Amino acid sequence: MTTLDLITREDLQKFKAELFAELRSILPATADTAASRKWLRSAEVRKILNISPGTLQNLRNSGQLRFSKVGSMTYYKSEDITTLLEDNVS
Template sequence: MSEYVTKDDLRQFGLVMMDNFRKIIEESEKEQHNKPALDWLKSRVVRKLLDISAGSLQNLRVTGKIRYKKVLGSYYYNKADIMNLFNDK
């Protein structure tokens, strides 16, 4: 005996798959909201925040006063280190 897949079978399968996709997306969005905010800022943002030149920012980087990462040619600076610059006396 042969079994055939009908349009109704495909429609039902599609509805089940869409429901599963929706659940996966909702769970992923919940996980994203529970993650902490980014702790790294781009050079441009840091320069604007501190109102300093690119050279001054480089000096902070070279002297080790703020941590940084270089990703694909762009520098990212640790937000906590930048905030600590204001606390140092």
Template sequence: MEVITIQNEAMQTLLKSNAELTQKFGELIERLETALSGFAPSNQIANPLEWADTDQTCKMLNISPRTLQKYRDDSVLPFSTIGGKKYFKIADIKHILEENYTAI
């Protein structure tokens, strides 16, 4: 183990600098939080766990992308398109599964 010694005056200078940096960092965090709070209320941001893309939906339903396209074309499963990418509500997927459930 290596022991490093430092003069008391130098240590006090380091501690003062650290305290000043900590205070400035705290002020920057507060300013950032204030600036970001005006963008969008958190209740308006979509929860990514509520939506699935095409690949995820195909895996959930154990179907091919072509079958999923047929479901979209036939209005079996509602979807949203953003930038050419399709998204499906997980609640809608669950509803389709429940609606077509048959007990043996």
């Protein structure tokens, strides 16, 4: 004869709380910020520089900001963003 184990709603809620607690303890150690990553996406660069998509396009077109395109995604080296900022200090 086999026993039947029932999972209650409370069991699932407890499991969920434990799972999220475990994930929170792991993620801060492995999460990377935009500033620490080597390659950034367009949206991240626009946010860092506080510029519009058109301004970012102008920086690419004028050669002021190098980029790499993979498929439809455009990536920028974080060191190039830093150089751009340092070169434009007044």
